[in-house]
Amino acid sequence: MNQRLNRTAVVKRAAELADEIGFEQLTFTRLGRALGIAPPGVYRHVSDLDDLRRAISHNSARNVAVVLSSACAGLSGHQALSALAQALRDWAAMHPAQYAALQIAPDPNDTEGQEAAHELISVFASTLRSYQLEGNDLIDAIRLIRSTLHGFITLELSEGFKLERPIDLTFERIIIALDAMLRGWAV
Structure with a gap:
């Protein structure tokens, strides 16, 4: 081999x-x-463990971008947001370490890392297109979505939800709330 x-x-x-x-x-x-x-x-x-971790991060960003883009193809609004969120959640459950690697922000001088991150962020931006957000509003909305999903996914992966209510129902309500927030997103 x-x-x-x-x-x-x-x-x-x-x-x-x-x-x-x-x-x-x-x-x-x-x-x-x-x-x-x-x-x-x-x-x-x-070259070293940091180089390996960066490479895993780059590949993870590219791989999940393809998965999310495929999940959202042909959808818009709430349906696209829901598909993106569920696809990210499912991918993270199947690839917990690669999901962790996604959280490594590429150095500004890391061209490959910046390109991989851009691919992933572009999927988020495309998913939010129907909300008609631009500029700083779009950046803030992407950060809101990523932060919310990351918090939920991280807690789920670490078995942080112990109450009796099914977490899928909570996840659905989070998507509904995010959709409502984005539809009324005006500063």
């Missing part, structure tokens, strides 16, 4: 491994074992 290894394959396997064991538990030793190579061999493909 190691003859076919390249940076793309190493980063992909690292992301999968991180989803299995946790983003913070990812080490070159564990990755080397998962790849069937000696841990120092990982350095042929990534």
